[in-house]
Amino acid sequence: MKIVLQRTKSASVSVQDEIVGSIEKGFVLLVGVTHDDTEKDADYLADKIAGLRIFEDDNGKMNLSLEEVGGEILSISQFTLYADTRKGRRPNFMAAAKPDKAETLYRYFNQRLEEKGFRVETGRFGEMMDVSLINDGPVTLILESKNE
Template sequence: MRVVLQRTKQASVSVDGEIVGQIDKGLTLLVGITHEDTLKDIQYLAEKIVHLRIFEDAEGKMNHSLKDMDGQILSISQFTLYGDTRKGRRPNFMDAAKPDVALLRYEEFNEALRSKGIVVETGTFGAMMDVSLVNDGPVTLILES
């Protein structure tokens, strides 16, 4: 499992011009699922994301987690995170999980985040989406299980 995490001041996702998910201060996650991902991978990343100390305290140091500051998550399924560009000019997506497996794992991941008391908004799995965000910092991390 691979997640690109961005600390955001606000974010939204639209499908066909209609907003389907929107958050205030928190994290925007681009979530890639591969064939081997299990519930163990989901639990590991959910725990890591909720408790990462990447929000600033009163002194400007990264000492607070998403949980500490009651932040929200905008979670976007992103199979292209498993695009392999080593050969040719067109990415190969063979490492991305098939849609039925990816949808199940993506939903399990979002539920794992919610079970930790986090508000989670999402896009629409498999749809062409427009994602808008104001990156805070910017702070962007890549996490893998």
């Protein structure tokens, strides 16, 4: 699994001009799933995200976790994270998991975050979505389960 994490002051996701998910302070997660990902990959990333200390403390140091600041999560399925752009000008998405597998693992991942006590909002799997956010910092990280 691959995740682009953005620390945000607020964020929302819309489908056909209808807001389907929104958060205040927290993380926007763009979540990609590839063919050989398993629940173990989702567990690893949920644990990593829950423990990341990337919010500023009173001294301006990145030292606080999402839980410590009362943050929320907006999780968006993003198969394009597995685009291969090495050849030609049109991306190849063969490394992205098939929709049924990707959706199952994506939902499992979000459930794991909820079990850790976080409020998790989502977009709609497989839909065209508009994501709006105010990136705080900006702080943007790329996390991959294969790098554990």
